[in-house]
Amino acid sequence: MKILGYELRRERRSATIENPTIPVSAKNFLEFFGIQSGNLPSVTIDSALRVPAVAAAVSFLSGSLANLPLHAFKPKGEGSERIKGGIQKLLNEAPNPEWTSFGWRKYFWQQVFTGGRGVSWIERNGSSVVAIWPMDPSATVVKRVNGRKVYVFDGKVEYPASDVIDVPFMLKKDQISVYSPIVLGEKAIQLALAMGDYAGGFFAGGGVPPLALKGPLPTGADGIKRAKEDIKRAIDAAKGKSESIFPIPAGYELVPVGFDPQKGQMTEARRFQIEEIARVYNLPPVFLQDLTHGVKANVEQQDLHLVKHVISQLAKALEEELNLKIFGPRSNGRYAEHNLDALMRGDFKSRIEALARGVQTAQMTPNEARKLENRPPKDKGDELYIQGATVPLGSQPVLQQPPAEQENDEDKGNGDGNDTEA
Incomplete structure (x- = not known):
């Protein structure tokens, strides 16, 4: 659709963010655990957060960024000083009567690390900022009207880009739509969900894998069905009585179907998914509670990596957005800045x-x-x-002995006749 010669682009959202009909590249890997690619779970934000590594990454990053003090400054002499009241209270204490600064910023970053975008509306009274209100990104449509970016909230209210704080996880080439980290890590999350479901089903069945009855089977579908039901009743009865032995007819044998999870290295595979999800968020694995390869030296380096290459970049993205939208392109030296020293608290x-x-x-x-x-x-x-x-x-003064001390030193060398010439 075009309006006055400009193409109208809308950000499209769907209930599920993956197509379960598309085969994954790790098809054989899934079949190794008896999971068919067509049975892969759909990935949504809610289902992805059921993966502990995803929930840990979102909670850790959003909480760490919200915990940073956020102050507003104005120029003073050759330096700057912190602004008192006004915008300082909105940023560091309470953006509005309903939210604390920590709660607002944590919710904001949670949307960035799940759906891929965090948005907040700036309420103004004339040129003064009176409040900042968080917006639900799933209820917000970003589009261009007459070449200008606008935000339509809940299909009713339209805000100009100058009144909306918008931090994307990663922009698409149309400069409007965003990439969600959950979409980017979809396959890794699918594998984690599938292996979790498989492990849950395995242990829910008492650790008994699928079995095949081997031996002279009765003829006819009904006879095979009765034999199968007899074996199933025997297994269920043994599990119900906590017995480790149950009888089967003479001449028959139960053979496991599929692979032993231990031999299939399921534990190692699930641990690898933690590393894959950590890569999506550019997080060192130790911050997702994976110390498999952690030693004192590299854990300390990963801590530095977190501050220099993750937290500082994300904090800068919000700072620049606040400076542009609150103070304007001509800020007259005023700016907002996080205090990264709080990470050392x-x-x-x-x-x-x-x-x-x-x-x-x-x-x-x-x-x-x-x-x-x-x-x-x-x-x-x-x-x-x-x-x-x-x-x-070179500025240290040369200390000289007083004359009296020099004479005493000379007398010591001439009084006993025991001096030796050099």
Whole structure:
């Protein structure tokens, strides 16, 4: 559809985000566990969150980003200072009368890591921002009208892009639709669901795999059916009485059908799915509680990877969107910024050592360090200090002995006649 020469593009959503008729590349892998590709479970947001690794990734990332303090700043002299009240309270305390800042941002990021997009509407009174309201992305249609991007919420209300905070997980080439991480990791999630269902069915049956009756079977369909029912009743009776032995007719043998999950390495396969899902979210596996390959050295490096290559990028995406939509293209030096130092809040030793080093190297005053720890200021705490041993190279004065001490040293060498010339 075209309006005034512009093509109208709409973001389309569906109840299920996969086509179960498409065969997966790991077809033989699934058949190894007795799972047919046509029986693969459909992947939706709700079903994907039943996979522990997906739920852990979404909860961990959204909670970590929402936990970061978010402050607004304005220019002051050669630096900047934190804005008091107004937009500062909206961002860091409560965006509206119904939501806390943590709750709003966690919900926002949960939508990014499930459906692929987080959106919030900015309520204004003239040029002033009075509230920020989270929006349900599944009820929001993004389209272009006369070349401008607009957001239609619940099919009724239309908002311009300048009033909507929008952070996508990954944009498609039309710059409107988004890729969902659950869609991108669809096959890995399908495998995890299928193996979970298989394992659940296996243990729900008392750990008894599908069996085949081997021996001189009776003729006719009815006779085979009766034999099968007799064996089934015997197995059910044994399970009901917690007996490990049950009788079968002489000359017959029960043969397992399919593969032993242990020999088929199902545990290893399910653990591998954790790594696959971690790749979708660019998360180190240790943050999905998988320490299979974790040692002290690489776990510490993965912690650095999380901050430098995951959290900082996502925080930057929200900061830039807030700066553009709240302060406008001409922000006059005002900006919003996360405090990534909050990630160190759980490591008391490293945090205190970093603050001490900042004070000792004159990078911050004692009161600035105390403020980061929510402690009251102290007298003379607004001065910069530096250790006295830190001086420019070559500026240390040469100490000379007093004349009296020099004379005493000469007398010591001439009084006993025991000096030896060099």
